[in-house]
Amino acid sequence: MIPEDLYYSNEHEWVRLDDDIATVGITDFAQEQLGEIVYADLPQPGDSVEAGSTVGELESTKAVSDVFSPVAGEVVVSNDGLHDNYEVFGTDPYGEGWLFKVRVAPDAVEGLMSAEEYAGLITP
Numbered sequence: 001m002i003p004e005d006l007y008y009s010n011e012h013e014w015v016r017l018d019d020d021i022a023t024v025g026i027t028d029f030a031q032e033q034l035g036e037i038v039y040a041d042l043p044q045p046g047d048s049v050e051a052g053s054t055v056g057e058l059e060s061t062k063a064v065s066d067v068f069s070p071v072a073g074e075v076v077v078s079n080d081g082l083h084d085n086y087e088v089f090g091t092d093p094y095g096e097g098w099l100f101k102v103r104v105a106p107d108a109v110e111g112l113m114s115a116e117e118y119a120g121l122i123t124p
Contacts, residue, residue: 001028003094007109008118009070011052014094017109022071025098026058029122031089034060038086042067042078042100049075049102051111056099070112073104 012030
């Protein structure tokens with residue numbers, strides 16, 4: 001399941017761009033690799049993030065994994081609702097399972113992959 005209307009990073013994050021707001025989450029592939037997520041440490045509103053930088057971490061029953069920002073900008077909101085419902089990563093990773101939103105420049109998604117390119121990355 002790789003939605004075609006999103007952009008993707010090598011670190012398995014996705015980006016949905018709505019005007020100057022980029023919503024960021026982890027891909028279905030990433031959540032499958034992590035297993036059951038039990039804790040999320042996310043950037044907070046007002047934080048500046050750089051593309052490719054570590055901005056938080058996800059803890060699962062298997063491991064702790066860094067969260068990277070695929071875009072640069074200022075965090076405008078984090079998905080605090082995740083703390084009450086980590087199961088959403090497995091049930092709706094491209095919807096309610098988003099991580100944070102960033103105010104970005106118009107060229108923010110340059111260098112990210114299309115759905116077709118991302119499928120090539122994760123498909124042997």
